[in-house]
Amino acid sequence: MDELVERFLAGDRRALARIISRVESESGEGRECLRQLYPHSGKAHIIGITGGAGAGKSTLTGALAAEYRRRGKTLGIVAVDPSSPFTHGAILGDRIRMQELTLDPGVYMRSMAGRGALGGLAPTIDDVVAVMDAFGFDYVIIETVGAGQDEVEIAGLALTTILVNNPGTGDDIQALKAGIIEIADILVVNKADHPGADVLVSQLQALLSLAPAGARRPPILKTTALKAEGLAELADAIGEHGAYLAQSGELERRRADDARQQVLSIARQILLERIRAATSEEELAELVLRVAARKLDPHSAAEQLAGNVLR
């Protein structure tokens, strides 16, 4: 076994940090680490926290983590911020709101850049979360800025997805109407110290009442993350949701769905890489030109590329 993996399994946080970097850079050695660690994952309760920019996700994550620490639980936290689509650089500032946790040996916090050309969740987020899970934390919290698509992605990754809203910002309700509400297992109205919190709660309730009968209604909770208010209730609600998943059999179904999606998506990626490797730049350029000139349709062109590796 890899020496780094041995240190990881013995609880060495530096080894954890290193392995995350390896996995994040999509290197062969990262994959090898993951192969050895993967059987140790699957025990943590994965929590996704998403919502608009500045909704208080980091503050809430920090306050929720502190609540779990009071309950004697350990946590891994990963906060994803978008990379610049132009330079691929990023400023990752979520630690600013979680300072008190830095020196707590029961918490490991990692900032992650989206690294995707089009924004969205980092391509290796599943692997990073699996590594944290395998380290043995009771909870892994993923913070992401919601921009529509990510929220759906995060819901596939987390067992419990929390959607953070703020009072007095009408656009939230618009986003909720657009279907994002369906991915939320728990709705949080954060900044409840601001006026309009109760109005937002009743608006959300009205919206939820439109859901089909028999469907699970996500609870709506008020928090003031800045003053650490409402966190015990939130932790309880997360626990109840976990119990619901286990009892209803949905836990197993979700895990299976998630595994299927992950395997198919990686397989797609592998095939694409093989095709790229088996195709010369000239051949690709020529095909693309013919498609652009409407002499060939894109499906036939893609078939021809795939033919370079599949027969």
Place this chain on the structure above:
Amino acid sequence: MTAPTSAKIRVLIAKPGLDGHDRGAKVVARALRDGGCEVIYTGIRQTPEMIAEAALQEDVDVVGLSILSGAHLELFPRIVDEMKKRGLTDVLLFCGGIIPEEDTKALEGLGFAAIFRPGTNTQDIVKFVYEHVKK
């Protein structure tokens, strides 16, 4: 097909000590971001332990310290010490801010590879990072 997913240079920009001015630190953070680095910014008033621990958790290649308070000769050795305790001996160190010329030797002795004083072109900082990090 290289830039988005290949290994990125990760930099921690930290402000030790009690002074609350982080304009310079933010300017450097933005320049490094625009230069393609992933910059972790931890905010003001960081203790030496917090800086070293953040560097460990974030597995950074580089730590840049910004200081205006004049406490560098007191704080920087403690930061380097905390980093050593955690096995972080292969991290590139640089600092910036108000640092008198006569302190240069002492900081070099601690392992700081560069000192950037007010008026530095931020491009020079980006260049320095790319020249010194092997990736």
